[in-house]
Amino acid sequence: MGKVSVAIIGLNGFLGKPVLEAINSGKFDDKLQFPIKALTRKEQPSTDKIQYITTDISDETVSSIGESLKGTEVIVELVKADPTLFGVIEKVVAEVKPKLFVPSQFGTDLIQVDDYAPGFLALKTQHSANVRKLGVKVVDVITSLFAVPGAFLYEIVGAVGIDPTTNTIVQRGDASSKFSISKLEDIGLSVVSLITLPISELPDTVRVQSQVISFQDVYDRYEKDHNVKLTVKEKYTKEEALAELKSKYAAGFEFKDFLFYLQAIAAQGVDKGLYFSEVHNELVNPGEKYWKWGKF
Ligand SMILES: NC(=O)c1ccc[n+]([C@@H]2O[C@H](COP(=O)([O-])OP(=O)(O)OC[C@H]3O[C@@H](n4cnc5c(N)ncnc54)[C@H](OP(=O)(O)O)[C@@H]3O)[C@@H](O)[C@H]2O)c1
Structure with missing residues (x-):
């Protein structure tokens, strides 16, 4: 597999820093095509590894973002869960047509919850479905509680x-x-490891956890x-x-x-949204090859 070209969107929430640290860690250098593009509203100087692109994310900027991300194979979204923002990013994805999109899920397994509380956080489920409809592979990364x-x-x-x-x-x-719980460093490393794997090996839902x-x-x-x-x-x-x-x-x-x-x-227990009988820790970090999972 060649090196993968990546863009990440949204840097100043909980996940920007750990994902950037994972990119900068050197652990995945042979699999990532540098520089990674990082979209943010807050200007900062680019490095060899990270090209920061300062932009708002709105209907007015869809085509300029689409242009700057042209040819990008993987888009990782780390933004706040917001229906308007999700809608705009769906338009960006439609323009860029990446091979893989990792949406801003990072929490409850909503498909499990849907069985007994239909519609819970439907905006996230809908967002993933909307991108899948574009013919783009979407992997929902489920982390349970941070x-x-x-x-x-x-x-x-x-x-x-x-x-x-x-x-x-x-x-x-x-x-x-x-x-299940996830430490932010583990989420950052899991995401970066995941996007370097062959897309054909990725399930639609990847659950990771630091600990139970x-x-x-x-x-x-x-x-x-x-x-x-x-x-x-x-x-x-x-x-x-x-x-x-x-x-x-x-x-x-x-x-x-x-x-x-x-x-x-x-409180509902196993496979009800926040505690999983099946996790994919071994997919992203086989035998703790890349890092040791954190502890509470
Ligand atoms: N499982 C858990 O316990 C847990 C806890 C917290 C969050 N989460 C999930 O983690 C994900 C990230 O949440 P978060 O709390 O880190 O998000 P956040 O701090 O609200 O926002 C993250 C980033 O999104 C970008 N953003 C926000 N509003 C924007 C706008 N109007 N236009 C353009 N960009 C905008 C910003 O990036 P820039 O500043 O770079 O522009 C911001 O720093 C969400 O899916 C959330 O549900 C899970």
């Missing part, structure tokens, strides 16, 4: 029911119930890090959590409820 020191699962802990203002827990499902942990692991970690004792304030079974999810969700998606949705989904 574990980010200073942020998700360390300080932003609503997805396990912790209220940091009162040091209380609203427990949904068993404290021992398990879910439990709600209790997050409670313990939080107590230790913050030197506090958490008290369980309310307890619900996973069935009650599911009923609450369905009724809240039926009333319409509310961003303020997002961490609750994640907790209710995580």
Whole structure:
């Protein structure tokens, strides 16, 4: 397989830095065609490996972006999940016609959730479907919950029911119930490894995880890090959590409820969206050939 030409879109969220670090790591130099094109609204100086292209992403810039990405084989989208932005990027993809598109999924396995909570985050599912309709291979990279020191699962802990203002827990499902987590460095490396593989070997959904942990692991970690004792304030079974999810969700998606949705989904257990019986860690990092998976 020759070296692959790549563009990445959206650099200043959670995933830009780890993907750029993976590109710059040297681990995939024999498989990547440099420079990688990196689209961002924030100007910065290019390097041998990264050519930054400063641009807005809007209907007005579709054709100029299409022109600058001409001939690109792989487009990786790291942008925020936004229907307008997704729509514009679909137009860019239609112009560039890459061989592979990795959309901004990076979270819940929405196809699994669709079985019991139809339409959850449908904008992401729809986005992947729209690009597939263009005849472009799409690989949804599913990571479950991000574990980010200073942020998700360390300080932003609503997805396990912790209220940091009162040091209380609203427990949904068993404290021992398990879910997958991904460290950002692992996601960056997984994405870059994945796009260097022969496209014919790639499934439509690639699930990766750094580790499987439990709600209790997050409670313990939080107590230790913050030197506090958490008290369980309310307890619900996973069935009650599911009923609450369905009724809240039926009333319409509310961003303020997002961490609750994640907790209710995580409580459902294996192959329900956030804990996977089948992961593709060996596809992207066989025998930890490229890196060691991170730990919570
Ligand atoms: N599993 C989890 O726990 C978890 C947690 C958080 C996020 N996620 C997922 O990870 C993905 C990235 O989320 P994020 O929170 O990192 O996103 P974000 O910070 O909101 O945005 C990421 C980047 O998207 C680009 N962008 C945003 N709005 C734009 C606009 N109007 N026009 C052009 N570019 C725009 C920007 O790139 P530039 O600044 O370079 O222009 C921005 O830095 C999403 O799919 C999200 O759902 C998952």
